[in-house]
Amino acid sequence: MTPKPYNIAIIGYGLSAKVFHIPLIQGAPELKLYAVVQRTPKPNDDAEKDHPGIKSYRSGEEMVQDSEVEVVVVTTAPTSHFELGKLALEHGKHVIIEKPFTPSSKEASELIAIAKKHDRLLTVYQNRRWDTDFLTLSKLLDQKALGRVVEFETHYDRHRPDAPDPTSTWKAKFLPGGGAVYDLGTHLIDQAVVAFGPPDKITGFVGSQREHNPGEVEDSCTILLHYDSGLLTTVKAAVVSPEENQLRYWVRGDMGSYKKFHIDPQEDHLKAGKKPGDSGFGIESKERAGTLTTVQGGQPKTQTCANIEPVTYSAFYSQFSKALAGQDEVPVKPETPRDVIRLIELARLSSKEGRTLDIREGYAEID
Structure with missing residues (x-):
């Protein structure tokens, strides 16, 4: 019996989500594009129309209340990375954050501590x-x-x-x-x-x-x-x-x-x-x-x-899927991106x- 795929919710629906994350998630059999948080959909830019069957939310606060969401991918502007990452971790979600991790190394350290406290996976999309x-x-x-x-x-x-x-x-x-x-x-x-x-x-x-x-x-x-x-x-x-x-x-x-x-x-x-x-x-x-x-x-x-x-960049999500199953470490340990922000x-x-x-x-x- 094939294991149930992990449900992924993406916050943000810009270039990062559309180009660097959704195609890779959809190519990973262990993962499912479950939801997208898009604050202001437009007739020619609507995640729900582009991906029929997904859940569509207008805010991260609304999305994290959904118990079916297991992993949150943050693809918004860096100014919101800390708050959204913290929100998701404190609601029991595993988190992937688009680079740059956070604007400050202090915020990055705090997110790492929150992830450890809640026993959640935290990684940063350093795809290069x-x-x-x-x-x-x-x-x-x-x-x-x-x-x-x-x-x-x-x-x-x-x-x-x-x-x-x-x-x-x-x-x-x-x-x-x-x-x-x-x-x-x-x-x-x-x-x-x-x-x-x-x-x-x-x-x-x-x-x-x-x-x-x-x-x-x-x-x-x-x-x-x-x-x-x-x-x-x-x-x-x-x-x-x-x-x-x-x-x-x-x-x-x-x-x-x-x-x-x-x-x-x-x-x-x-x-x-x-x-x-x-x-x-x-x-x-x-x-x-x-x-x-x-x-x-x-x-x-x-x-x-x-x-x-x-x-290929698909290796990131392939390894992350194994980490979710307890078979590997996250593809990018968050301590290194934190140290990069410090540099x-x-x-x-x-x-x-x-x-x-x-x-x-x-x-x-x-x-």
């Missing part, structure tokens, strides 16, 4: 841990193919010098948990910490590259993560980068280097309506493969380094004060 090029790089690191790594650059650069209208999206406004450092920087710092562990010092440059910035949003960032081992990690998200091929990774060690351009294609495939399991999903063209340079006979030799076979706080403080900060020193938490 399953970018195929990052997994390819991780394999090279595991194999020691680059030797002792001394520099790791991870980029998410785009050429978008014109600021969006602040009335069109919350992402174009200065809000707690908003801006490039919380949006793209969260992914990039998370990958760095997953690959190399927490740094010892941090230097941040957080601000705006746009000449006209009506929303006063921090649209770009460059963050240096310093390790006592000698490793220097550069995390960079730019909006003024007029390149045909945007750099994604450049990793250098004493035995070799890995360089990769272009962003993992899964996001574009999901936006186009493709799903994991569809032919070609998550596969980059051979022309976009990275390059691996190794030292042979004292001379650098470069060869194409194709991506490994895609695991973001320190990067912004470093940028403001114009100095490198030693992370081991005590700095006041951000409320």
Whole structure:
């Protein structure tokens, strides 16, 4: 007999819910899209019409009263992540929160404590841990193919010098948990910490590259993560980068280097309506493969380094399903995203004060 799938309720019905969560939930046989909280449905944007048979709620408070809801996915703006996560946990629901976890590390720590108190699962959707090029790089690191790594650059650069209208999206406004450092920087710092562990010092440059910035949003960032081992990690998200091929990774060690351009294609495939399991999903063209340079006979030799076979973002929900059944841990332990938020706080403080900060020193938490 097939076990009854776990009922999932999603709070929010924007791009995140439609592109990054619902297709993956619907592709997991252990899970069921049970409900959506959509505050103001429109004739051409109505979750209940798009997904006949689901429950439709107008508020999180109303939804958490439904005893059939077992898991809540929070996909709203970061300013509401803490309150909605707390609400769901305190009503006995397991919780997935879209990145960034919360605007402050203090709030993240509190949610972790609430989850433990109520014996509920809590995880954060750091889906770019399953970018195929990052997994390819991780394999090279595991194999020691680059030797002792001394520099790791991870980029998410785009050429978008014109600021969006602040009335069109919350992402174009200065809000707690908003801006490039919380949006793209969260992914990039998370990958760095997953690959190399927490740094010892941090230097941040957080601000705006746009000449006209009506929303006063921090649209770009460059963050240096310093390790006592000698490793220097550069995390960079730019909006003024007029390149045909945007750099994604450049990793250098004493035995070799890995360089990769272009962003993992899964996001574009999901936006186009493709799903994991569809032919070609998550596969980059051979022309976009990275390059691996190794030292042979004292001379650098470069060869194409194709991506490994895609695991895809579906791995997140697959592992979460196992965690619900008590067969595995959550795919992203919340302590790491909490620590990433702390690094973001320190990067912004470093940028403001114009100095490198030693992370081991005590700095006041951000409320």
